[in-house]
Amino acid sequence: MSREPAPSPRGARTHRPSGGVRWRAWARHHRAMAVDSACRLLRRPLGSLLTMLAIAIALVLPAGLWLTLDSARLLDAELEESATLTTYLEAGVGEGEAGRIEEALAAQAGVAGTRLITAAEGMAEFEQALGLRDALARIEGNPLPASVVVRPGDPDPEAVRELAETLEAVVGVEEVRLDLAWLERLRHLAELGQRVTLALGVLFGLGVLLVVGNTIRLAVENRRQEIEVVTLIGATHAFVRRPFLYSGAWFGLGGGLLAWGLLTLGSDWLSAPVSALAASYGASFHLPRLGPEGSTILLACSTLLGWLGAWIAVNRHLAEIRPR
Helix, strand or coil, X not given: CCCCCCCCCCCCCCCCCCHHHHHHHHHHHHHHHHHHHHHHHHHCHHHHHHHHHXXXXXXXXXXXXXXXXXXXXXXXXXXXXXXXXXXXXXXXXXXXHHHHHHHHHHCCCCEEEEEEECHHHHHHHHHHHHCCHXXXXXXXXXXXXXXXXXXXXXCCHHHHHHHHHHHHCCCCEEEXXXXXXXXXXXXXXXXXXXXXXXXXXXXXXHHHHHHHHHHHHHXXXXXXXXXXXXXXXXXXXXXXXXXXXXXXXXXXXXXXXXXXXXXXXXXXXXXXXXXXXXXXXXXXXXXXXXXXXXXXXXXXXXXXXXXXXXXXXXXXXXXXXXXX
């Protein structure tokens, strides 16, 4: 009697999707959550606008100070270029010898450029500056010595002082004069402004985190039952976090756009009186603008702060939610 072969065991099989399928599903879910979170913000336009406006106000002040410091750095660079040493030559030095002394000064280390001012040129500039041509014409001879204007390569005050000591040792040099008090004051003010801007940026950045975190906390509480249900059927914390993180990023991006608009409008509003004030002092000054690079940095920072505030709030409240 022949025996039939035993049937092969059959049962449920586990199917593991390929990496490409999982990647497409992950990207599809991210895209769906980004659109869904944006739609939820649009369903509450007033509340969303107020949250973005609070973020914008927190970003405007440090961004405005940053622009002011940027324009101050440009002014600092211009003033550093104008930082010069005046080297007075000994009395009785002729033009030929003054030219040789100028070449010796130009050959010194740390000298970026030189300009020789003869005694006659110095007297002409003095007469033009004071408007005393007739009075100075009565003076016999020319009491002014020849001088060489030296432009240092390094405008740092300590480096300029060392250069002045080196130039005084050159044969034919009577005196070297420099006035670096204004440059030192400017550097101290710039350093103070940078620290104040950094401190305000950190404080207002924490304010943005608090605003976004509080808004996301309310959103988590409103969807608490939905979170408990999806957690019961196996949803991970990353899956639950995703829509709230996109909401925080949208809040941050919207606040950054409003801050950019406020800065642009403020610059346009103040540009005319500032330019008129500068023109009254014989100068030309225009309020700085963000530009493409500054706008990108502002929007990137605001979006990142919104995302980070949402991440902190969601992680904190997901730990308190336990499915029942």
